[in-house]
Amino acid sequence: MKSQEIFSTQTAAGWVPWGVLAPVLALFFIIVSDMATGPVLRRLVRLDAKGLPVDWWGFALFLLISSGSLLLILLLWVQRVEGRSLAAIGLTGAAKLRCFLQGHVIGMASIAGIVAMTWLAGGLERAPSDPSTVLASGWHTPGALAFMVVLLLCFALQASTEEIFFRGWLLSLLAKKWNLLLAVAFSSAVFALAHFNRGQHWLTTVSMVLYAVFCCAWVWRTRSLLGVMGWHTGWNWLLAVGFGLPVTGFDMNIPPLLVALKPLGPEWLNGGAQGPEGSVVCVAFLVAGTIFMCLRRVPMSNDSTRSSQPL
Template identity: 45%
Template sequence: MTQMIFSDEPAKGWIVPSLAAPFLCVFILIISMLPGDLSLLNLGITDVKGEPQSPLGFFLMLVSFSALALAVAAWVRWVEKRSLASVGLCGEHGLRKFLVGLGVGIAMMGAIVAAIALSGGYRVGDLFPAFVSPAAVGWIFLLLAGFAVQASAEEFVFRGWLFSAVMRRWNMTAAFILSSAAFTLVHFSPRATLSEVVMTFTFALFACAWVRRSNSIWGVMGWHVGWNWFGGTGFDVPITGLDTHLPALVVKMVPVGPAWLNGGGDGPEGSVFTFVLLAAGFLILMLRTRPRQPDGKVVGVTGLAR
């Protein structure tokens, strides 16, 4: 029996086989984002590794990620011939769910940074250094828009489209594994350690569990935005190994001690505290009572109302 999440609307077009779906996802990502990425490189806004050289580079990442989201939306509408509701943009009060997720993401990142500092992994520096410069504060809030596009596009692609497409062809377990593997692959670097790969995969599993629990992607989009934005701007530490080149919005944290504690060059995402929090969050979301749809039916682990 076909297994679905978000919507029981049948696809009127063609859905790629499950094992091929992650490769199609990577292909669409490359062809849609490459023109924007090359343009930023040629303008000197990013380096050869694709890392932004200034806050402007982080803000302009919205160009490439917008192209990715539009390419996947076009695939859903014109090839699979299904609505955007069937890829997670569904349910009532989407904005409210997004904002709640945003707050949760900010709170979780703040909790991790606080835990690292209390454990001796960070030395506390200046308080609110960004407020010395109005330009820095302006850039920090512009980056909120940039991260809103970047993180929302990733959730739309991986936890919305890819997750639901694999489910329709196979089952939820396969959707968890294949969408998380694709997410890990596109974030992979030859310099990445095994712990960084495991962390990325755990991050993806947590996001999938949130989607499974909420039956939409609104909340997890907001969570991802808050997580990235506050991690990258709140403490003058890297986010996913990237430097925003801005002073801290809240407090400057200076890494001290082992990388397993403070994340080293990967920032707080590389800390053991992050792994523990995300793994615990994944288990809690998976073990919680199954969500109910507005009609009172319970959504099972396959995503089917019953």
């Protein structure tokens, strides 16, 4: 396969890194971002022994600061070093808000369907309410409702940053330097590595890779990040607030919006500590979704109007 432009044919005014350097540079950006935000988070947020927030607002700040730092580093690099516009990394097309919201709804429906299928398969059961926790009060207080909205905005930043970083910048750069298949393989591997936790189930690793491949397929079909940014946001947000289940291994301990659930049975069925994203049901969904995206992709010319086409 030949090299391909995914988003824009704009000629870079600065220096664009070699393909072999891009994955290394991506990991470097992530490390620098973590090192820069670590001291700030330790000052502002109460963290547990694993370095994770122990309360709701701490988690919101964690998302805001860590994602904002990585996004700032990337945007400075793209605009100051590479000399490229935001359109060159996928932030392009008409009806931007509509595309984002459409993806958001699909994302919520996707994770709700995965949780429902896992429940029906016997991998989840209702968790009893504990009167001594905030789970008993639900979302009916002004403070809890405010946090739900704040968390949605923070997840929008976190999910959008990941899509801009891994699919908007890394995928498109590797596709331009090498070819699409290598770009999908290497960008997905870096995504999985960035989300890797030592000791995690092998199925979780497979799911992380397939998650990235699915997002790549969505981006390739629409030639825009807007839809998949919304999808990623809706997926993370509803998983966090809807069922009381872990989000990529983060156990947030917040009152579930829909129903409180807990794992039941083997880890391969429910994802265990990883949450539903590490389950065989999620793997099946991502495989089916990727096939659907590839089969439904329509050829489009390299212009800014192609991303406005609906799913």
